[in-house]
Amino acid sequence: MLVMERFQQQRLMQQYPALSGKVMLLGKWLNNLEINDPYGKSAEAFAQVFQQLEQACQAWSEKLGGK
Numbered sequence: 001m002l003v004m005e006r007f008q009q010q011r012l013m014q015q016y017p018a019l020s021g022k023v024m025l026l027g028k029w030l031n032n033l034e035i036n037d038p039y040g041k042s043a044e045a046f047a048q049v050f051q052q053l054e055q056a057c058q059a060w061s062e063k064l065g066g067k
Contacts, residue, residue: 002026002060004035027052029059 027033
């Protein structure tokens with residue numbers, strides 16, 4: 001399971017201890033980057049988050065053997 005922020009990861013592992021080790025940051029392969037929710041922020045913030053999401057998904061794809 002992939003999450004965007006550490007607090008989400010911690011909360012899930014507290015609620016569901018069996019998931020420990022299976023909940024990871026989407027930004028794991030980008031130096032454990034946390035991707036903050038841009039809700040209520042500027043268009044520039046949304047654009048930055050989109051770029052981070054794109055990079056993080058690409059990094060996961062590469063680790064999983066994709067291109």
